[in-house]
Every structure is written in structure tokens, then in C-alpha cells.
Amino acid sequence: MTVTEPAPTATAEVGRARLRKEDARLIVGRTTWTDNITLPGLLHLAVLRSPMAHARITGVDTSEARQRPGVVAVFTGRDLAGEQGSLPCAWPVTPDMVQPDHPALAVDEVHFSGEAVAVVVARDRYAATDALEAIDVEYEPLPVVLDMEEALAEGSPLVHAQAGTNRSFTWIFDSGEAGTGGSVDEALGEAEVVIRRRYVQQRLIPAFMEPRAVVCDPTGDQYRLWSATQVPHILRLMLALTTGTPEHQVRVIAPDVGGGFGGKLQVTPEEVITFLVAKRLGKPVKYNESRSESLLAAHHGRDQIQYLEVGARRDGTVTGFKVRLLADMGAYLGLVTPGVPILGAFMFPAIYKFPAYRFECTGVFTTKAWTDAYRGAGRPEATFAVERMMDELAAELGMDPLELRAKNWIGHEEFPFTTVAGLQYDSGNYEAATAKAKELFGYDELRREQQERRDSGDPVQLGIGVSTFTEMCGLAPSRVLGSLSYGAGGWENASIRMLPSGKVEVVTGTSPHGQGHETAWSQIVADQLGVPFEDVQVLHGDTSVSHKGLDTYGSRSLPVGGVAVVKAAEKVVRKARTIAAHLLEASEDDLEFSGGTFSVRGTPDAKTTIQEIALATFAAHNLPDGVEPSIDADATYDPENFSFPHGTHLCAVEVDTETGFTKIRKYVCVDDIGRVVNPLIVEGQVHGGLAQGIAQALYEEAIYDADGNLTTGTFVDYLLPSAADLPEFTTDRTETPAPGHPLGAKGVGEAGTIASTPAVVNAVVDALRQYGVDDVRMPMTPERVWRAIHERASDGGDRAAEGSIAYGGAPTQPATGGA
């Protein structure tokens, strides 16, 4: 342990279910969403978007639009071509990665439906939107590219003709070559059983509730840019680099941000355009997207085809795992697009002792919105694959899926454990989490009921799904990111300002947008400094206030940012101790610090509080020689390793075989996320994560038609679950100490999403296996489930649903296993 933990006391804040500070403004509507910001002379920007998935722009006539009432200016891609640069991709995963030029406003060609083509700037939002229809764009259609397998075939039309290929990169990890395990081909060759599957990770849309919005004020010495972003610091740097603006002249502010889930981890075309237009016009400009624009043009997530092979012995011992992925990049590479599937590379082996492993991922361009981070980012896809395969193997061997897992997982006594993917897991206790989950779930009883329903031929069948997951959180050790060619580090910064009145300001580089950092960081600091929770104010999200940070994503805020807060607090105490010793006329070594008070050992009356020292330091009348009049401090923390939360999720579904309707009967999860700062917030994170993972299994899919139009471009068509669509969850925790982490915290933001999808799919397949079904393509709509049962579709209802509303995109090959 490099950080001293305060001794737990009855008054300790950490661990306490504090109600959130943030709520006070949110429940009464006294908020600062970006769209609430208004400035004198504010102009409104509206975006004309391409109706074509792939076309050459042969002419744009904006003359009529310029004449429309209230219109101030109209810009096309050609107008901004000299200054808009290319939107950044910070993760060139291979040296030869194909990275097409990515203009914020299309210049010569559009590559997906919804791409920005021109913008109108007007005095109000209605006038700006009205004038869009007066812009005349001539398009020369080009062939669309929608299917990844076809995109890689010889003779396929190209998304970017100049690239000469639809392949962006192929990234390989091979345990035999890396020395972390054996050769997977040998392992599969010798295996007594080999399971081969082809799974589809459908395309999803993050669908944060607050649409993206951006306001840029170019007046004054700095460009002030408010944005509904989860990455104000990254945005500032990237905006400066992309547009050639000196970084110190850009100030980015993320005010209240209404959800992100990775969807606001981006440098968006709309941010760059609004910035450039405001700069050009010298007036403040606002852009606020509609929901349809958000669904069309904000980045999407997932979208992989997975070819999987698992080898095993007849006794259930796994011997090798071979993974080949096609990952849909969409039309362009966004901020971390290529890195998302690569993060998954380390997670396919999950909690199991595979002796041999190979991962190969090819990034493929298609004429669709680009993909990028969405809650879990690469890890849900990996977890889905391995957890589905474990169930398939169990079925093949006639074993209970939990028994099979227990046979192969890392025993709690085996930590630290270096996996076949080369990660060192510091801790875990899969046995404990599983035992607790089984008990809460009533596993044996539900298995009995399942058998009864099978025996009686009940039209409603019961299925039980298991997911024993782990994930890598706390992104990320900078050296590891460097070895993966990521363009930045993974540290986090915090500073603490002791105000003269004894109140405390905590500045964090994390950028919460629903996670409750204001509350949680206050709890941490209250314990560290011994000040009241109420006396702490947490500041974030403004690059002029929080000048240094790497923002919020990848379940990193507490495991990385929280540690930075602790380290800054330790420095404050250290500095205060020197001044306290001087004031109390004692040696520093004789001082004790507890509950915010320094006292001299053996002299109970000689004491002073850290809040009094703040005032004494402010006055600076009586400080030791050579000591600066400040006990403020900051700290930057770079983690040495990832953290590895884990858990066991169990799902029971009732599948109506006559209608194909799936109802979640019971959902139990036991997560081990290490030490908890605020159990209330943790529980909320788990609930929300579960909802999103379950939604992938049952409800959500971004669907493109054969012409490349997004047909799920509204909330009428893109099925975000409502309260009536989701069950009540039973959540619980185990707490295995994480010696690898200074706070013992492992991260919780993505756990529910990562674990739940395979639990639900495994449950449905478990209910249907008796009908010869071994897969149902997600989302498992009633139609797909019904067809899987009644048409004995071996492809999980994928092709069976062709031509129906549930069918997404161009035809894909039926399931044939690894290629």
C-alpha cells in the first residue's frame, strides 16, 4: 500500500451511502446543460446532412439559403476545407493502419448517411433549420458497402477509393509468439472437443439522454467552448491540434452533461464546425442536435462479427481459444475507433486458464456512421464471446455451465495470476461471488422448475443463463497505452485548495456526467483531511479551473482519479503538518493527525485543526522560515496496472414458445468491485449498466437498409427500454481486497453492461436448446426467437428474419464457424 488509509471510524465517510450533492440542482431544474447557455448576439447553427450513404458531391448551391430570413451565413465543406483539418484518431493500432481523411464538413464525397455537408447560421434555431431545405446539393451516387464480409471480398466496392482497400488494419496477438502461452493451432489440433461459432455483435447507439450540444464564444482572449462532452481536456488539445489554434487560447467547459456512456468520448464534427464558424464570424454560435441527428451521426458502438474456436478435453478442461474478429469501423476512424476492439483482445480469455490463445482483429470500413467507444468498449464483446462459448462447450459436454466454469477459472489462491493474454490479475475470488449469486438466485430450485416445464411441455419454457465475468478497468497505465500505440497517457490529476475559511475546493481532472464524483470525491477528501463532507466543493469540467486531466471513461475515475485526490490530500496534510508543528511549538514527529486535528502526543491541549491552519496560512503572519504560505497541493497519479473487477451474473428467462416473447424472470448479480466509496452510487451504476447490457440482448439495434439508410433514426424505431421492459434486479457484492490498487477500488461503471448481455442470451439459448437451437442473434426479438424455435434455424434466426423488420443490413453468411 502506498497510500495510508484512514482508520475506519464510526464517522468515516468512505463506505457510507451518502445522498448525492449533485441532486440538489438537478431535481429542481436549476442546471447548466450546454443548450441552456445563451450569450448576447448568440447565433444558431443547423447542419444539412447527407441523405446518401455514399456519393460524390458534384455541386452545392447555397445562394437561396443565404437569402432566407434570419440567415447570417452558410458554409459548405469547401468553405472550411482550408482550416478544418482532419478529425483526430488518437489510436493508430498498427503502423500500416489505413486512416482516411476525416473532414468535419464533407468536401468532395460523403461516406455515410447523416454526414454533415453544409451548415446554416441564423439568428434563431427555427430560421437556421428552415433554411436547410433551400440548400441544393447535387450528389452522384456511389456504391454502398454495408456488409463486412463482403467488404473484404475481392472486387468489393470501396468506401474510400484512394485507400485501395476496405481493410483498415489487422492486429494480432498470439500467445505462442508472445511467450504467454502455447500455440493455439496445436492446441486445437490436439483438442478432444472443438467448438466453433460465428457470433454477431450488433451495432448499438449509446443514446445518452442529453443530445449533444456545443456553444462557442470567440470574443475575448480565449475561445470559450461549452460542450456536452465527457472529455473536455482531450477535446481542448485535439481542437487546438486539428484547427491549428494555439492550445492556450482554447478553453473548453463541460457543464452539466446528460450522460455519455462513451458516446461523448469524441471530438465531433459538430464541435469543430461550431468552433470554426464562431471563429470565422466573430460571434457566439450554438449548435444543438436533434435526436434524429444524434442517432444518425453521433458515433455508434459494438458491431463485430466474431469467429470463435474453443478447444477442450472431454473432462471440460479448456486447451485453447482462437478468436478472429471483423470490427466495423464505419466510414471513418474516430478518436479511439480502432482501439475499441483491441481493448477486447486482453479480455477474451477472461477468468479462465486457457493455455493457448490467439486474437486477430481486422478493422473494416463500411458506409455507415463510424463506431467508437460505447459502455465497455471492446470488453462486452469479448465477454459475450467467451461466456457464450463456455455455455456452448458445457452443452456439448453435458456439463452444468457453472461446473465447467469452476473447472477452468483461476482459483482464488492462484492470484496474482498472469493470463494467456499477458495481463496480471492482482486479485479475485470467483468462487465466493458465484456461491453468493447461486444462493440469492435459488439456482438449484430454478433448475428443477426448468426440468418440470420441459417434462410437462409447458408453452412457456424457462432458461438459465450464466455469466462469470471480469474486466480491465482503471484506464490506464500510461506505459501500457504507449505499448499499444495510443496517443496519450492514462494518468489523472487532482488538486486541493484550502480556502481561508477552512472550506475545501477539490479540482479533479475527471469529468463526471452522472457518476456522482462531486459526492464521492467529497467523501474521500472529508476522510483524508478530517473536514465535514459539506465543507468540500468539487470542481471539474472546465479546462481553466481543472487545467490538467484525462477525463471520464473506461471505469477510470475512481481507480485513477480518486487516487490522485487521495495523493493530493496527503500532500496537503504533509504541508499542514509543518505549519502545525511550528504553531504548536512541537516537533513534526510528535504530531498526530486524526479527524482533521493535529495534536501533540502527550499534550492533549496542544492542538489545532487543519481548517485553522488554512486560515493561519492565508494570514501568513507566523509561518516557519522558508515555508511558502500555502498548504494547497496537487498530484498526478499514473496507475501501475489495470484493476480487475469481476462478478457472477445469473439470469432466468421465461420464453413463450408460442409468441417468441422473452421475459426476464429473475436477475441476480454479485459484483466484486473492491472497496466501495458510496454503495448507493455503486448500486445505481450497476442497475444502469445492467439495463444497457440487457437492452443489447433483447431490444437495441442500429439497422441500415440496403441503400445504407439508418432505419432506426428515432426513438420510435431504436428501442431504448422503458421501465416496463426491465425487471427488478437483485444486486449484491463481495469484496476481495485488491492489493494492486492504492484505494482497493476496482471500478464499476461498465460492469453491469459487460456481464449482463451474455447472461441473458445464455438464458434464452438454454431455454431453446431442447429445440435444436444454439444461438439467437441479438437483439432477441420475439420474431427471431419464434423463428429460431419454429423454423429450427441453425443460424439463430439471422437469415430467417431476412426481409422482416428485424433484419439489419445486407445478407451475411450463415453460421459456419471459424474461417
Add this chain to the structure above:
Amino acid sequence: MNRISVTVDGVSCQDDVEPRLLLVHYLRDRLGKVGTVVGCDTSNCGSCTVLLDGQSVKSCTVLAVQADGGEVTTIEGLAPNGALHPVQKAFHENHGLQCGFCTPGMILASVDLLKDNPDPSDQEVREGIEGNLCRCTGYQNIVKAVRAAAAEMRSAEPQGVQQ
């Protein structure tokens, strides 16, 4: 332009508005009632929910002129002067919000639900707020909050009313 007269959060307002102006934009852009937000264009998400003459409506699907002569209550006027409505309080106490963007609409929809059904079951709450989407909470704590508010509002009712 049409002249409308609307009482919003207890304040009477007369304004000339275009017939096509949406109520939500009237509230936000003209009156500065930015506690009411827009989450979608299709009346699916309910983020813009306000009470119009006591009924919950999605203000992105109501024209400002339709509110003429009416009384609008937004999240900002639900409880007077710094007090909290029991539903607001329950959302806070039960961690019924995370990012908070859906919260104003969710609270007003719940207020309307509890007016019709003062003692809803979990399932009735889930169905009652089906028109309001939340992406953060998975709804469990929202359901808990609405039921907690219902209990508090029932216990606060003067006994005489029941008899």
C-alpha cells in the same frame, strides 16, 4: 403571430408567438425555463414533460398556442420557494437520478401518475412512467422513489379527507 396568455409556474405571461412555436421552446427560449429539456423529437423520451392544467404533457409535442389560457407547471415551479415536492425529495433520497437529464420530466410524469393512483404497485409505476426514458438508472431506484413519494403523500393527507 398569435397572442397567448399562459400562467407558467404561477406567473402570468402574455406573448406574441408564431403558431408553430413548440411549448418547450417557448418555455426555454422565451421564458428561460431551462429546467425543462428536450431529449427527442418524437415524444418518446418524455424529458420535456410539464403539467398543463394539472395533466402531464410532453411539451415538445404541444404548440405554445395550445397552452393559451392554460396553466403550466414546470420542474422549477413544482414546489414553492426552495421547498421540495415529495416526489423531488424521494428521487433524491432513493438515488432515482444520475445524470439528471430525464429527471424533471420523470418527476412531473410521476406527480401526474400519483394523482391518478396514489398507491401504485411496482408494476403500475413501471407502466405509468413508460413514456419517460432514462438511460442511467435502469429505473429500479425511480420505481422505488415514486413508491416512497406515494407513501409520504398518503401519510401527509389529512385524515378527514379519507372519511
